[in-house]
Amino acid sequence: MRLLQLVILLIASTSIVGAQNVKEIDKVSHIFYYDYSYLHERGNRATEKNHQMVLEVGNSFSKFQSVNKAFADSLFALYANEPPSVAVSKIMHQVSGLPVPILLNYVVIKEYASINKTIFIGKTMEASTLFKVEESVELSWEIDPTRDSTILGNINCLMARTTYAGRDYIAWFAPEIPINDGPYKFSGLPGLIVKLYDTQREHMFSLNGMVKSYPKPMYVTTEKCIGVSSRGFTRAFEASKSDFIDQLDNFTFSNEEMKIRAVGRVVNLNNLIEQF
């Protein structure tokens, strides 16, 4: 089991230090932190995990990703002028304890000028390939004016419902924060999405803090990506699991049962947000 965790950690570390070619697309003006609670395996509450995610908002773009990935990005910016080998050596030890979970190894960029345009750049378990999903995520939100609540101290929120990629979602948004954005690919409400969860509670994003940012650059990778549809990425992720399981043959397990459990864990890693 520890071996499997180590392998996953290595993949995650590779993914962090993998993206070095970047370009600036905007300046970050506000940063929102979300606590993300999700299940690794569909319907299995015992596989619940938590991670901190960050939404960086600029004038024309927003970027949503794992805080650990964002931290690595900022280090790359810091060592941008260093030779790659030097940069990696300086960055590796700083990010070694900050892995990005396999299911969260992505960046979501939303372009405000073009309504609903979303760019998803992510990796499967085969960590060397970047996939890019460009799509127009059209969410039909239904606001329930009868439901309001106070979240995160004193932010007044309203409730809205939508459906996306096989799940029904409930969102609580704050009309007093005039940013039509939210976690992951979700946006389009007249205020920031403060809390979002699917009705089965398998994915839940909760805003737990916001800070003003000094105008720091917002980067996006210029690495070569394979363009796929959202459905295509889901299939690629499933396919990468088979490759990963094949690779497990190259590792030594203390007994066959350990190996079966490791394979089981990979097979059951199936709870992507998109369920087609």
Next chain:
Amino acid sequence: MNNSKEKARAMGKAITCFLILFFSSNLLFSQTLIRGTLYGDQDEEVNLRATVIAHANSKTGDIVSYGFSNSSGHFELNAKCECDSLVLVVKSLSIVETTHTIANKPQSVKIPVKYAQHSIDEVVVKAPSIISRKDTTTYIVSSFMQQKDFSVGDVIARMPCFDVDAEGKISYQGQPIQKYYIEGLDLLEKRYALANSNIPHSSVASVEVLHNHQPVRLLEGLTETNQTSVNIKLKRNTSLTGRLEAGAGGYPAIWEANATPMIFNRNMQAVGSWQSNNSGSDLLPQHQSISISGGSISGATLLKQNYLGVPGLANPNISKNKYLKNQANLLTFNFLTKGYGDTEVKLNGSYYNDWVDMHSSITSSYFMLDTTIALVENQSSSYQFNSLTLEATLTQNASKRYLVNKISYGGVWDSERAFINSHSNQSVRSEIPHQTISNTFELVKPINGSLFFVESVVDYNYSPQTLRFSPNALMLTDVNSSEIEQEITNTNFTAHNKLKYSYPIKRFIASSTLEVNYHNEGHRTSINTFTNNETADSLRNSLSWYKLETQFTEDIEYKNNDVVISIAAPLRFAKYDINDRIHDASETPSYLSFIPRASVRYTPIPNLSARLSVSYNQSISSPNSLAQGSVIVSHRLIKKDLSAISERNAIRYNASLTYRAPTLGLFSSLHYSRSYSQSNMLVNKSVLTSGMFLYQSINKDNTSVVNNLSSEVKWYISSIKTTVGLNADFGDMSMQHLVSGKFADFNQQVVTLKPSLLFNYSKLWSADYSIELKHITSESEFSKTTVRYNSQKINIFMYPKPQHILGLETELYSSKREGQDKHDAVFANLLYSFKPKGKRISFRMQCRNLLNTSKYVNHYEDDFSIITTQYDIRPREFIFSVLMSLGRNR
């Protein structure tokens, strides 16, 4: 044919209804198309994405539509509203919020906006103070710590729902915790006070409370428990931590020293400690490994029984460092290493040595049949404690097997002296050594979907104890001597073996258990007078006996998402063979007992849990109670038993309700228990002409009923970092007793109320305040007494600068026994601490007992007496200490 026509008619009706509904709904909620443009000061189109929200009638009305402007400033809304007007609100981070009211009709609008860069209010990112997830509640240490705190125990004591008693034992919602893990490992077992009082809070990230915790991994999710455990989560990369402390002061000379390094690695943990002080700090809780949790004693194999001793003094309800005159030393080493396959090897060794002096004045009132006997004694006691414990444990807590083998040795060499000044002087000495060695083995293994449990405990104890004193009167008819020695030698061997088989059937788990226990004991007592070579039989006992006990238990447990029901039906057969070499108590009795129990736990929502349980127990006293020869237990008490073993039947009911809402910071619990017991023997308490008391067991059926209701509410208001609490307890005990041969009822009621407030909001100061009001009423045929206690504590700490701490701790105690004077005691401590910025070291100056209070009065009540003890308090003391945390965290 007719059917198809009817179906067609019904279909037609349905379509008509649908069309009517469809059009009427469209009529009712007709859409209004609003097109608009945002323009700036120069009449230019606004090139930004702004939100346009349409409210019905007013800005606070319902949102009926919303949209976003495009790069040309154009927007389009479809408002569904039966309202007269619409209020359009335009929002963006780059413009001033603009409101525009229009009639509710299709139209095109132009809305002027002003540019202004503004920002939303910043919210500092903070983890919530308390996080709840499934069966785990996590307390973030940084949210509860105060600058004056050093150890994690200081912080835990302030967390809502936690209670740390004077012995360092931790309770959560009124129940003692089962395990104290550090990073998931149980290194110290019941000696967790050592870690709790020495791990710097700066090394700890959070404290996890594990509810319904099952420590055996193999049984997780299978066998329910209602126990709570605590796991200390260290900060990332914490490996070396601990405490270094040295202090000195006066007057008279005081010292304090503590060197406790700790290493916590992924596969190894080690805690060593050397501590020494004469400042009243009790080190025993960090040494002893015995605790009571979940109704059973843990570490009982190391338990020493005192068969005799100098008169003990009840501990007053003030902290020990106020009155304890000690010279204590503690040396301990604890090591744990993880091996292959979830195996752990653990070594624990601890040596404790202490000299304690106590001076007190004792006024005792004994309520006899016709009179009340009052005694006034001044007692100077000196206790010397020496104790060594060694334990080696092998554990494998894997998902396929649970195995524990622990071998323990305990050696105790305690001695006591007392000088008692009454109408004459008496000197009492006792030697209370004890040796014990034991081995505990446990195995749980699944085989073909069933579980097998094997448990074996082997325990050997040897206690040769003596009491020596000069009687001030003729004690017994056979005793006429200037000095008396009471000797008691007890040797016993126990072998406890258990085999259990559990098999799941859908939602049920059925178990069958067979226990075979063997106990062999030799119990010899003799009163030596040093005048005659021979001791009269009336002053001697020599019992040897063994017990062979077999118990068979069938139990079944049902579990679904909300409910856990457990029923057990043990049947016990015990056979004794008692050999009395001196008196005629030899017999071979046997007993058959049926001791069923049942419990229900209902958890309708994750935050709320209700538990009901009932148990019936039949027990018999130790055959040592057959000792017919007199035994002097203390200089004033003689025990003499009848040749009979007492039997007790008891039924006990428990009900509890706990509610936890960690996100609101609200915790509450309510516990009720009732026990009803019957016994066939009673102790007759009488006074001899010599002024000594004789406790003699006689045959007499009697009953006792005990009711207890306790409640606790704690509310942590995170926005102001304040905890408000209220504890309320009510206890009622009714029993029958025998005084001077007179059979009578005795009733005692205890009411306790304890509100508390803890304020930790300001960075400049913190304060806590608590009151405890206690009212005890005791009533028998011979007497009625009422005692009221009132204690208040106010602590204020100020932090004028981050490096400086100024503190004042005050305590007020008041006790009033009806018909007697009121006793008050006020204590105050003053503290100043300086911690250089960025350093681990801090300097502390204290003045303890600032008001130089010299006496404290405590009352102890039972069915027969009230004992009022006046304790000598440590004088005003000044102490300067240097304190340092080990490791990287400051």
